[in-house]
Amino acid sequence: MTIPANGYPLTAAVSPRVQVAEHTGSTNADLVVAASAEEYPHLSVLLTTDQRSGRGRLDRRWETPPGSALAVSVLLRVGELPLDARGWIPLAAGWAMTEAIRAQLTDQDVALKWPNDVLVGGRKICGILAEATLDFAAVVVGSGINTAMAPEQLPVETATSFAVEGEVCDEDRLMADYLVRLDRALTALIAAGGDAVASGLHADVVGVCGTLGRAVRVSLPDGSVLEGTATGIDAEGRLQVTRAGAADPAAVSAGDIVHLRF
DSSP states (O other), X not given: OEEOOTTOHHHHHHOSOEEEESSBSOHHHHHHHHTTSTTSOTTOEEEESOBSXXXXXXXXXXXXXXXXXXXXXEEEEOTTSOGGGTTHHHHHHHHHHHHHHHTTOTXXXXXXXXXXXXXXXXXXXXXXXXXXXXXXXXXXXXXXEEOSOOGGGOSSTTBOOTTTTTOOOOXXXXXXXXXXXXXXXXXXXXXXXXXXXXXXXXXXXXXXXTTTTSXXXXXXXXXXXXXXXXXXXXXXXXXXXXXXXXXXXXXXXXXXXXXXXO
């Protein structure tokens, strides 16, 4: 069931199609299915404040009390973007969301945790998951933003929310700011033939990435663990981690990152 998008006029001014669901299992799953329909153009949005079967990275479940978080998925028609450059889409979304949240939490330390979690004061306020459609002509980027979540509702002690930070989230402004930046980044990336350095996206991501310069532990997909210092992001969007005593950094394309404290 969908309800009118009247409460999101700024978002509707950016997106050609905004649907607000009273509740749903997963906005990403719904939009991946809908992506085959022509009436869902580039930058179509599906959002809800009551997502009941959401999924995060590594197949983790993402469920929140109704009204406490915003789940939003965006359809990106990226057929012109080379396949080998599409790893930059989650990073572009992470940068865009970091800047959108920064615009409201102006007195807080808002940063991107590679590749696409947004942290406030080192605590997670937003997670992002990108999924390609079966024909690879489109990508759906889903975001879960902790908006009105009270301290006792936080899933883990390393999470936070707008409410916990003492702010009321302007969801409409947040979405509009996010969409404008995301679309601009992808348009530039496509124009540059997928070259993130030439498009400026690489510099944008590096500029907001709070992982760089940190000691990190990376749990890799093969079960191994890498520890070292995050020293850079390469031209392919991979995190460069330099181990103690190593001459060259290891390039991480996927993994679960923990910022270490000493």
